[in-house]
Amino acid sequence: MSGSRMKLELTRVVQGRSRLGVLKGLGKTGQHSLEVPGCLLYTHLGTVPHLTQDTLHTLSPLPCVTQVNLSNIAEHRDVLEEFKDGFRKFAGLHDTVLYCSLHDPAAPCPTGYTTNKTVSVWGSGGRIELTVAKFMALQKTVQADWYQSMADGETWQNTTSRKRVRKSVDRTLAHLDECLLVHQSSQELKGVEVFGVVEGGDILEERIRSARETAKRPVAGFCLDGLQTGSVDQALRIQLTSAVIKELPEYKPRLMQGVGRPDEVLDCVDAGVDLFEGFFPFQVTERGCALSFNFDISPDPERAGRAPPAVLDLNEEDPAGGTQENGDVNLEDQTQMTHFEINLKDTRYQDDFRPLVNGCGCYCCRNHKRAYLHHLLVTNELLAGVLLMIHNTAHYHSFFGALREALANDKLDLLTRRVLGGRSKQKE
Numbered sequence: 001m002s003g004s005r006m007k008l009e010l011t012r013v014v015q016g017r018s019r020l021g022v023l024k025g026l027g028k029t030g031q032h033s034l035e036v037p038g039c040l041l042y043t044h045l046g047t048v049p050h051l052t053q054d055t056l057h058t059l060s061p062l063p064c065v066t067q068v069n070l071s072n073i074a075e076h077r078d079v080l081e082e083f084k085d086g087f088r089k090f091a092g093l094h095d096t097v098l099y100c101s102l103h104d105p106a107a108p109c110p111t112g113y114t115t116n117k118t119v120s121v122w123g124s125g126g127r128i129e130l131t132v133a134k135f136m137a138l139q140k141t142v143q144a145d146w147y148q149s150m151a152d153g154e155t156w157q158n159t160t161s162r163k164r165v166r167k168s169v170d171r172t173l174a175h176l177d178e179c180l181l182v183h184q185s186s187q188e189l190k191g192v193e194v195f196g197v198v199e200g201g202d203i204l205e206e207r208i209r210s211a212r213e214t215a216k217r218p219v220a221g222f223c224l225d226g227l228q229t230g231s232v233d234q235a236l237r238i239q240l241t242s243a244v245i246k247e248l249p250e251y252k253p254r255l256m257q258g259v260g261r262p263d264e265v266l267d268c269v270d271a272g273v274d275l276f277e278g279f280f281p282f283q284v285t286e287r288g289c290a291l292s293f294n295f296d297i298s299p300d301p302e303r304a305g306r307a308p309p310a311v312l313d314l315n316e317e318d319p320a321g322g323t324q325e326n327g328d329v330n331l332e333d334q335t336q337m338t339h340f341e342i343n344l345k346d347t348r349y350q351d352d353f354r355p356l357v358n359g360c361g362c363y364c365c366r367n368h369k370r371a372y373l374h375h376l377l378v379t380n381e382l383l384a385g386v387l388l389m390i391h392n393t394a395h396y397h398s399f400f401g402a403l404r405e406a407l408a409n410d411k412l413d414l415l416t417r418r419v420l421g422g423r424s425k426q427k428e
């Protein structure tokens, strides 16, 4: 790992925090790169939910990094061992960089099951307990290009005691050291990168200690765990993230786990986060909704080759019920509808003959009307999920494109105003 190929080249750092750049040297031969701030491709067992590879590749540009997780994979270990050629071939994936995380960011993970020596993941068949030995055996079988080290992340609830938080930081560092020991002596994992995990719950000193100690280890980058939507409010997340980032080396990427809402993504980027997990479009799709927030920052929206504002008429409705401002976090439920989407199941759409988003170039918006999506949803047709996932994935990844463009052109404030749709940002 001393010869880590993964390299972050920064082209711009705005106000000493937000970073624009390219993560280079990805994949076994180092030929892939990913622009940051960026988002990974969320999958279940290598497949974007609802979409075949053919359908998926009608969307562009897609990130070159596919995320899989051990919650999905662990129960297939025997089959994968017998198959021998790694998960990428097993799942029919070809030209993609594979990143293996511990948990599924879109699935709730029951707490109370970690010990000093084990963590648990939850697959369709129930709980699977992993020791470092089992975890590393899985990594050798999966053969990802890059994986998250084993971590005790059970401290995201704000009721967690200081003692428990300290224990989680200690355990996570011990797991990392053990993982690195196995990793460095393994032929199968040569050229594979490891990300260390920063824990520390909502306790500032523990966050700083976790970051400082993890940064001393030979890791290629960092996962920031335990700050997901629903666990801390936005202001505290940013305070903790900023403190953590001060302890991390500049030229290694920082991946924020469990944060996908556009407003929260913007704040994290402002604090210096580089990478996000792309599960948000899937959550939106699962509740029968379509992403419809505006991120157009071009001076002339009519200019050639560019879609006009991908805007929903914000006065037409208040999708989340009008009781919550953008930026609020409901600590009880991270699966509830947000202000960034419209609920196609609503009867108001049964005779709405507009596309999901005016000007969106995705297959769904080019070919179908809101009324048709409404019909598919109320009759439980499988095509509803397919079309919504196409649009939501396209919309979300385009938002990341706009975010990079905004950073390149000093327009992050403008983008934030667009995304918040005229609502004021609370903490300013």
Ligand SMILES: [Zn+2]
Pocket (backbone or CB within 6 Å): 356, 357, 360, 361, 362, 363, 364, 365, 366, 390, 391, 392, 394
């Ligand atoms: Zn669309």
